[in-house]
Structures are given as structure tokens and as C-alpha cells.
Amino acid sequence: MPAEPDGLPSGAIASETAPGGEPGYARVVVDSRLPQLDRLFEYRVPPGMTGVEPGVRVRVPLRGDRMTAGWVVETADARAWEGEVADVEKVVSPVPVLQPEVWALARAVADRAAGGAADVLRVAIPGRQARVEKQWLARERSPLPALPALAESEAVLPRLVEDRRRVAIECAGGVAEVVDLSDAIDSGATNRTAWVGRWAIALAAIARQAVERGEQAIMVVPDHRDQRQLRIALSAAIGSERVVELDARQKNPERYRGFLRCIDGDPVAIIGPRSAVYAPAANLGLLAIWEDGDPLLSEPLAPWVHARDAALVRQSQSGCALVLAGHARSSDAERLVELGFLEHERLGAHRVRVLPSALTDDSRRVPAVAFRAAKEALATQPVLVQVARPGHAPGLRCGDCGVRARCTSCAGPLGRSARGAVPSCRLCGRLAAAWRCQSCHGTTLTEVGRGSTRIAEELGRAFPGVPVMVADGEHERLTVDAKPRLVVATRGAEPIADGGYGAVLLLDGDALLSREGLRVAEEAVRQWATARALAADGATVVLTGAGGTTVTAITGDTTVPFAKAELAERRSLRFPPAVRTASVVGHPDAVAEAIEVLGVLEHLDVLGPVPAPADVVKGSREGELERAIARFAYADGARVAGIARGRVLAAAARPRKPGAPPRLRIRLDDPEPFDGL
Template identity: 40%
Template sequence: MSSENGQGAGAGGVPPEQLALIRESVRKAQAPRAKPRTWRGAALAKERPVARVLVDKGVLHLDRYFDYAVPEELDEQAQPGVRVRVRFGAGRHRVREGRREGGGLVDGFLVERVDESEYSGPLAALAQVVSTEPVLSEELLGLARAVADRYAGSVADVLQLAVPPRNARAEAKPSPDPLPAPPAPAPGPWERYAQGPAFLDALATGASPRAVWNALPGPEWADELARAVAATLASGRGALVVVPDGRTAARVDAALTAVLGTGRHAVLTADAGPEKRYRQWLAVRRGSVRAVVGTRAAMFAPVRDLGLVAIWDDGDSSHSEPHAPQPHAREVLLLRAAHAKCAFLLGSWSCTVEAAQLVDTGWALPLVADREQIRRAAPLVRTVGDADLARDEAARTARLPTLAWQVVRDALQHGPVLVQVPRRGYVPRLSCTQCRAPARCRHCAGPLEAAQDSGPLRCGWCGRDETAWHCPECGGFGLRARIVGARRTAEELGRAFPAVPVRTSGREQVLDTVPKAPAVVVSTPGAEPVAEGGYAAALLLDGWAMLGRPDLRAGEEALRRWIGAAALVRDHGAGGTVVVVAEPTLRPVQALVRWDPVGHAARELAERSELGFPPVSRMAAVSGPPDAVASFLDGAELPGDAEVLGPVPLPVTGPGPARRPGGPPPGEHWERALVRVPPGRGAALASALKKAQAARMARGGVEPVRIRIDPPDIG
């Protein structure tokens, strides 16, 4: 029976639809509750109970994420980015997809938390959250993955370089509050460059210009870098500067303090010690400071809202990381500039072939001064060649040519004199005795080497013998290799100028600065101290010891070392003079005389393009015991256009500091093969080598096989 106005209603006049909902609610309330998800009796987190962890195992076949259960007591602490400890298979690694049984505790990073695991079985639980500080951001993880793929390495290895070890005391200290953005700086010394003020304006207005900067000689480069950083901060963005060593970082630090004041930037160098460096790193990650200057490891600094990445002197070997996967700071910053769409600045007194390639492809624009400005800022450069040495009795008896002696004598009346002497241990390559052109293989253009048993010449790349070499430049048949020792340079100069103090700067003790009083400063390349007011003169001795190195970059490196020393000398108007002892007809010497490192790099790039040399082509070195290298190359699915050069024997090394990092163990005979691919195929080569190495390690290969993308010493 229904009411007049309640047609179709249920008991009490409730419509059937609502009655059905009420009955369903009652049924759910009376039904027994489901048991919470547990792991070995322990309750798990109610939301997103699965943690994906990147374990700190730098082996390629384990370069992936592993799923772990999140216990309820760790729910709040186990957030993405924190450090954790998990149980991971030890010994044989009893590993199945998503599950670990037994094993010891290993460190790792919690990457993300999800609702379900792709693995259907029970999961091991997180053992510990080491710290609630989220040190691994999504941006840093993406960069680590890109670097690992670029260099055929593992993400865990990259993160060991990118994230410093934890320091509990540093974590416990709060970071200061960030300061407001500074005003845009005045151009200052950037006005010496035609496009300098425009470059600063672009940074200050939030644009992202990309430039290769050929800095003028003198000390102003640090101030120019600081102003570029200040302009970026003025736009509300962050900035990162990577330099080769602690001495250079100290100079940029002082310049940043002068331009920005204190509290706006952090210095990340190994000299600071683990606690201070980690505290500075945390201040950057937390956003307390937006500008960073540091050495090689700072290339991964987690700067927020990155607006500029800059590198100074990218040709310095200190920018190349010796630990796996051995990335180069320049390439990492190029990846960061591409991913963050930020500005890029590569600066140096000299110019590498890689920098010239960035300009040649149009990816970056040149930032240079005009020739008149260069002539005013550079010192006078004079040369002493082989013909001069042959006629000079003083040079034959004391290794100090008459011209050099006269320049030193006159310059010591006005200030200190720098004498650059190559390091001991430089090994020369073979070259034509007439025109000095490098002796190269007719098959692959690799460097020819003399056999120790007086046998035929042999290529250092492909290993072929060369029995009938002649110079393709001049037709000559003679070869030369010249090593000049430098052990007694300081003593010889001390005897030549007994009234003047002689200081040395090198491996045992590196001087940072010297006073402006007259003195002779003998230094190895890269250890030259800065003189107050600049040096009155510089001598660059034994040029063939650097030009004759068995290295593709011998000329480029010699010019970089020479310009690095000459840039510390006063300009020509103030009487600054540089004397280089090397054949004046050689390309690097001519580039020094004209002060034209950019032109030298452009010509080197064109020559390498014709010969298929890096950086136009991409190369990888595969080294290890002969059987292991052969087996690895046979099993690798290399790109179809890859060319394998060699293998050739590597020198047998002995124990101690003379052993080359990454070389064969003492007493073992190793071989190295070079794999070359055309432009644009570098990613395919790295992927193929990484897959082959991962498969080899998964099979339990015991003999070591080492892979290095873009090896710096290919001869």
C-alpha cells in the first residue's frame, strides 16, 4: 500500500535507490575487516607500500631498480630521495626479479614509492632509512642516467660521484635562509669583448645564451666569470662554475665575494674536508645558496632553478674523472644545459677542438675580442728554433739560448721571470726530421711507434707494421724523436743569475702567488703561480718535449700550456715578453706568436674531420687480457658502421705512482682495441658496449675488461 505522494517508495517512504545504498553500507560495516598487508608478521605502510630502490652496486647487470616492502614504522621516513639500507644477495646474489633472499645490508637510494610491484611474490622489506634528508632529486637522477648512458656505465657509479658521503653533524645543522636576488652587475671587463655586455644582459633578463669564450690574457677572467654568475642570480636563477683545481676555485671564490658579497655562493672542493663540503652541498640542495664554484665533482651540484653552467679551461686533464664511468666535466655540463635548457659558457685562454666544434655546429656562439684588443692585452712572443740553437754555443752548453738569457737579464730589472719546464716522463712521438709532420699509419692514420727491438715501425692503433714509411707532406724518409731533460733547470738558472732568488713550483710544492720582486720562478705546466702585477717575462723551454708526445692532442695541449703561462705575463705595452724554444714554423708555435688559439683549434678540427679523428668521430677503448678482449668484441653487437682498430699491446707497468690509472695491473700483459663510429653514432656505440659488458658480467666473467668512452690518450 502506497501513499498518495509517495508512489514507489519503500518502508518509511524512502525511495528504493536510497534504500539500496543504505543496505550496502550496513553490509560493509558488518562484514569482517580484511587483514592489513604484512611482511613476516609486520604491518606494511597503508599507502604506496612498495619502494623502488637503486642499490649501491656499480655493476652493469644490476643497473636497475629493485622493489622492497615499506614497513609501517618506516612509512613517514621512507620518502623518495632518501638514503636507505636494504638486504641484498651476497656472494652469488640470490636475486630474482623484485626479490632478494638473505644477503648482507647494502646502501641505496629510495627512488619512488608505488602501490604495487611487478613481482608477484613476497618482497623483502626496507631494513633502515639512514637519513630523512632527500639527497637524490628527480632531476639529479635523470642527469645520472644520462651520464651513465653516455659513458656506458651504471647509475650507481655516477651517483657515487654526484652525491657526497653523508655527514651526520652537517645534516643536523640548519642551512641559512636564502638571500634575495642581487642587482644586475655592470659589464666591467666584459666591455673588452664586442658581445660581452649583450651576453650579460641576456643572462640578467632570463635568457639562455650559449657561448665559447676566448678570454683575454691577464687576471680579469675571474671577475668576468663572477659577473656572469651575478647576472644569472639577478634573473632569479642559479649558476654553476666548474674549474680545474683548488687554486683556480679560490680565485673565482674571491671574485664572487667581491661582486656578490658573502652568503650568496658555495665552494665545493676536496680541500674543504668532508664535513664542510657536505654542509655546503646541503646548502645548495636546500636552496640556501644559488651559486656554486667547485672542482670536477661540482659538475653534479644540485643547484635549484639552474640558469647557467660554466666551465673554465676545459682542456685541463683534471676535468676528466678517473673513476667509473670516467665522465668529463665539459660533457656533463653540456648534458645539464640541454636538460635544464639553461645558459652555457665555456671559457679559456686557449681553445680545445671540442670547443671549436660547438661553434662550428652552431650550438654555441663565439665570444671573443677583436684583434686590436688582443694585441694590446697580449705580451710579445719571440721564438728560438732549431737553426738558432745550432748556431748558439750558449744553448748547446747550458740549454739557455742567448736570446733567452738576454730577455731574462733585462726583465729581472723590472720584476719576476717565469720559466716553464715540461714534466719529466713526457714520451715523444715520431715525426719527420725535415718538416716535423707526425708519422702516421697509412691505413688508419694512427701514430707510428718505434719497436724496442729495432724492428719495423708499428701503428699504435691498429698494430700494422710499416716498413716503407715516407712523409706525405715533404717526401722525407727521416724520423726524429727528441727528449730533453729538465732536472737541472733551476740549478743552471741559479748559476746564470747568482744574485737573484730561484723559486720552484711543481709536484712537490705548488706555489699560489709570488711577490713582484725580481726572482726566477721555475714551474712545471699547470703549476705556475700568479705574480703580483704580472711577470716581466717568461721562458717556455724544451718545446719539443711537449710537441713530441705520442698523443693526438700534443699540439693542442702544448699551445694550451704555453698560453696558460704567457697569459700571466704583462702585456706588450708594459714590456712583457715571452720566449718559446720551439721550431717557429710549427702550427702551435705560430698560433702562440699570433695569439690565435681559436684559429689553431678550427684548423685542427678541419684536419680531424678529414681523418675521422675525435671529436668528429666517436671512439671507445676496450682493454684487458688478450683473450678477454677478443671474446668481448666477438660477442658485442656493435653498430654496423663501427670500425675496430687493433688490438695492440699496452705497455707493461710496474707498481707505484708511475703506474697509469686504468692501465694493466703490474706485470700483466694487456691489449687495447679502439672502436670508432661516424658522427651521430656515439649513443649506439655506448649502448652496444654497455649491453655486452652487462651480459658478460651476468655470466660471471672473471677476467677484467675495461671500457672507456672518449679515451683521452688515443695517440
């Protein structure tokens, strides 16, 4: 059986092997989701086996003849366990994919989140591609080309990286044209320029500071749209040869090739979505996150660590410069500014005119002021229309009794993707061709609300002769040219227009703000600021159906006062990010035991328990589980995480039926319970 070494460090990769000799023992973290296996196991390296080094993938026995994958964390000549020790079964690959800094980060992040290190490593390390590995092992290293020339006027926040500053940057909007040296344009194209957000150019200039010092930069973005802009800007600033992308949208060999390039240690900029925060970078000079308030940066897999939290841990370990940047300041970043951990900076200026417009008639989609702004801009430029929902009709009701039409399979809301389309579930996608009302048995459906395609049809009639384009989840468009046209886009799907939009209409403000959730107003401001940033200098931005502090945040030059007010309100209510939380879900007795143990902390308070939603844990049934929310100070985070992990381990040791939900699940910093506030 494998043995757990007693009292050995688990936060660093090390080799205690004499130079020139093969180690006698290896300490391995196994690739398992079971919480009771979240520790280092010691194995003997059998005589004649070579290549057992820190960081490599191995196969090891776990129970009897059962083999499992793992990564070597430490090697040593002497054993630390006095009992029986099993042998390493196989070295899967000689490539040290688990780098020391990544293991230290994974262990610390998992401990902070009361989770398992292997779960973090599964996100951090892509699957092996044998052919790519062979090419990498046989490669001949050659020096990278010189950096492109950079005018002194193009420098942004000089010495930020050298001085290891930690900064929250509020970036002004606007777009700019840059030389495109990336692969974004086919090699046969004659137009070698592209339009990107000015934010991307600013972050690329900061990343260049790290590369000039021979260091690496990690740049984390919410999605592939932002990644494309940053790739183009970085290619212009440091050359495409120094840009490495890590993205789940890449083909597996391409992603793995990029991952191995990170291990090389060359001074490059590494860009990608949330998982890029774990990229190998032994000589890290800069870690930057764009739009840290975007929900896409929250990891959906256990232990559910937000990229911002992982970045804060990594910065504390490496001492690198840290940047949290966005068009709108998140309440989380504002908390760090008010603590003095981050400095405040504002970059650039964006001259636009923002006009709020209240909706006096719900049936009127485009108020007169918005109509005039669009008409004037369409004489020479494209116009962006941001809407809240995709499809034709986002909701349907029974035409007889008015009850909301729902899916008979999952109870999700029904909608129509296009005029005359068969109703379908917006959650599971199941068609409802033979729908019948569960209340009155009627078969007539009435459309509720207007989605992107329906609004596009209406605008086409309002502006005859003007081309109308839809950009949403089903109609992806990254860019549009400068020709006059109407671009109807859902939130987050707005394409960049060459030269910027002549007008931006932010419709459905009332729909955005009427949703339930702790961060509804903050998220609305972020999404409006993102759309406003796509406007050309001097353009008009019209916001409809909103009021109060959200309008002030968008019409002003800065969103910082709004973030301050949001944080102050959360602090008075003891809601995140003013405090941390632990969502405790499980069988009533397990929840009660966990809350009792957590209750020893002086400043911890508990909300609940209450019946947990049926879908909160896979395999659970309505009324089977309970949920309680513990709120605690950041200073108590390590103690709460330790107690939580202990209770999960105790619950996991008890038997349960196959397919049954776990007796206890504790998730730290869980945003879901606050979505309905």
C-alpha cells in the first residue's frame, strides 16, 4: 500500500537525491477527487526505473492492483514511512509538467478553499499529448527575435513591473488601430491592421515591461473575445513569437504545445481564460486580470476558486507585480484598494456623451432620444444596440390563463429562438411542439418580452434600408467594419467596430436591474461600461430604463464612487465581499455537526439552515438536503477552511449508496446563495 509521509512539507517540490543517482523513493499527489486522498503518498522507485523526477507524471498503485495517475512532488533517497511501501508502476512521461511554483500555488489555493490540490492541478495541467511531447523534447532552442521598437509615448505606468506594484486600474474606453502581427488575419490578407480596445494596448505595454526584464507575464481574461484583442495588442508590443495562448477552445495538441512553451521559461506573455492563472511561470514578473468582476472568471469546478483569488495567492508567493483592470471597478477590487493592498490608477480618456432615458411606455423599445442618436450616427457610422436577451421571444405564457409556459422535462422556461420557431426550453433545449398548459390544458402560447432577433426585426422596420446584424450566442461576430449598420447584440457578445460605434443604445436597463441577486447592479454597470467603451470618441450613448446610482456610474467619468457605495452597503449588511462565506450543504445531521464545530469561532455567524434547492448537489432530491451559510472575517479564513475540510473528510468516511449525493459539501465563497437576494 502507498504510505503517507509524516510531517513532510507539502507546499514545495524538492529532490533529496544525491547528484547522479536515481532516487529511492517518490512522494506523489494522486489524481483523485476523493477528499481522503488529498495528501502525498510515498512510493518506492524500483531498481532500474529511471526518469522519476519531481514534476513528472506517473502511474502508481492505490489499492491492491488498482492503478491511478499522479504527479511526483518530491524524491528522496531515504524513506519517511516505516510501513510497507508500494512501487511506482510506470513513468508516463519524462516531462516535468508539475512545476514547483504551480504545485505551491495549487496546494495553497486548495487549502484556502477547503478543497483538494488534485482538483486544482486538473484545471492547471492539460492532458498529455505524446506527439507534442516528443517534438518538445527533441527541440533545438533558438533565441527569440528582438522586441519591436516602442516609442516613449507608448509607455504605460513605467516601472510598474520593476517596482512590483499592486494596482487596480480603471481603463477608459475607446478603440484604436494597431498593426496586427498575430495569426488573427490570414497570411494572404493585405490589410495588416486591426481595431482593439485601448485597454488591450495598455495592458500589452505593461506586459512588455516584464518581457524586457527577461520575465514572464500572465494575462487572464474572461473569454475568447477579450483574448483575441489582447493577443493582437501583445503581438504589436512584443512580437507574436513571445505570445503564448492557453485556451480550452484550442485543439488539444495546440494547447499542450503552448503549455510546454511556458515550461521553457522564455520571457513571454501568457494569455488565456481563468485557468491561465495556473500557467507555469518560474520567473513571473507580472500577473494581470482583465475585468475581475466578470462571472466567467469564477471556476465552476471544485474547489470553485475565482481567478482573482488564485492571482492574489500567486502574487503573495512570487512577489510579482499585480494588476486588476477593467472599465468598471469591482467591489472586490475596491475592497483591496481601501485596505491599501492595491493602488488606484486611471488610464486614458474617452469622450462620449451619455444620455439616460426613462421608459414612459413599456411597449416602446427605442425612446425618441435614442432614435435620434441612432439616426444621426447611421449617416456615417455603425450603431450598437445592446439588449438583455437572445432569441425572438425569451418567454412564453399560456394564452388562456397567463401561466408561464415551462418545460415538461426540467421545468425550465420556454421561449422561441426565431419567429414561428417551435418553442424550446431555455435550460435544457428540449423542443415543446405539443405543449399543453399544466393549469388549464390550453394549447395557445403568447410571447413575453423581446429578444435580440425580434428587436432586430423591429429596428429593421424603423430604419428601412439600413442593414441590421445580430450578435448573440447563436450568431457570433467578433468585428464589424465601419459601414453604417445596426448591430443588435446581447450583453458580452458585442463586436468591435472599426473606428468605434457612432452611437451606443443600451436598451433593457429595467430588465437588467429587475433581476434578483446581490451583484445585479454591479454587473449591470460593468456590462454597460463595456458597451460604452466600444463607442467612438464623441459618440452618443443612450441608457434606457435605468435610474439611481447605476445611471450616475455610467454618465460620470469614473465608476469608483459606485464601487465604494456598493462595498459600504455590503459591509453594513455583512455580505460579500465585505466578509467571506461558507456554503454548508448536506444531510441535516451533517450540516448541524459542521455548524456546531464552526461555531467555536467568535466572529462567525450562520444563516439557516434551510431546505436546499434540489439541484444544488448532483443527485439530490427536493427536501433531502439542507443548506446553511456561515459568514466570517477574512482573518479567520484559514481556520474556517481547516475545520471545513475536516468535516468533509469525516463525512466522506461514512458509507453512502452508489449515486447518492455526498453527505456534506462545503464551498467557500459560493456566490449562488446570493443570486436570489
